[in-house]
């Protein structure tokens with residue numbers, strides 16, 4: 009009998025908090041070797057291969073539901089891949105071995121490695137399309153902001169709920185031409201807009217800790233798979249999020265239907281995107297407001313990882329230091 013089959017699901021889930029951290033740590037270290045080298049693909053590939061090796065050791069029967077689109081790379085992490093060492097509990101995995109590949113390639117702040125594990129059927133199988141997103145942190149009444157409201161109205165409602173002026177609200181937005189309206193409306197309402205060039209998973213997660221990150225609200229469209237990863241973190245750390253798929257092509261619509269998403273205009277809340285308990289790990293690749301980046305030097309390798317667990321709402325910050333050369337067997 010394998011070890012995992014002797015463990016009850018709750019114990020497996022607790023074990024996953026550290027085992028999953030190993031996977032994001034290892035991917036982050038692999039990606040960090042490519043920081044500033046201008047090669048996004050190489051950084052992506054290195055992170056995926058490293059994460060795959062570590063996920064293969066998980067004491068579960070895992071299946072990737074959010075991952076890479078079919079790349080044909082045998083070391084990658086495509087959607088549908090069955091992975092894990094044991095024949096025990098079935099687990100769904102959502103992964104972005106390197107989220108913010110451009111940030112990594114340019115050695116800019118905010119590149120992370122992220123993975124989430126949940127029980128079978130718990131994660132929304134978002135197709136590879138955009139998602140319109142709005143998110144705020146914990147402690148507010150449900151519905152204080154809404155995806156279908158004007159950005160200025162959302163800024164005013166959040167300021168009122170927070171008991172501050174709109175000038176004290178900071179909205180994080182991906183710096184894209186498609187967001188020009190959102191940016192100008194938020195600014196006109198008096199809010200400060202923090203533009204990020206990439207990495208909206210971290211952008212959304214910022215709202216869970218406004219004291220540290222300075223971000224009260226996230227607005228705009230980014231990847232739908234990234235939306236599910238961010239929702240998983242919010243399921244653990246608290247906060248509200250709404251997301252709606254932006255299905256522009258017939259292929260994307262067909263893919264959504266194949267994944268069982270019958271209502272293509274549905275506004276998903278956190279609990280719709282992640283319906284059960286989840287564990288989420290985020291390791292920094294480059295320095296960022298959420299986590300510090302990998303430190304690689306003669307004396308060793310340091311990583312910083314945030315580990316979120318929805319069952320208890322625990323958020324751990326794990327700093328790890330390894331001997332030089334310990335890279336391949338973290």
Ligand SMILES: O=P(O)(O)OC[C@H]1O[C@](O)(COP(=O)(O)O)[C@@H](O)[C@@H]1O
Pocket residue numbers: 106107108109110182184205206207208209229230231232234
């Ligand atoms: O660059 P686009 O097309 O606006 O897409 C936005 C998406 O790209 C990212 O900025 C980076 O994603 P990658 O790491 O896959 O390049 C995401 O965080 C975001 O959801």
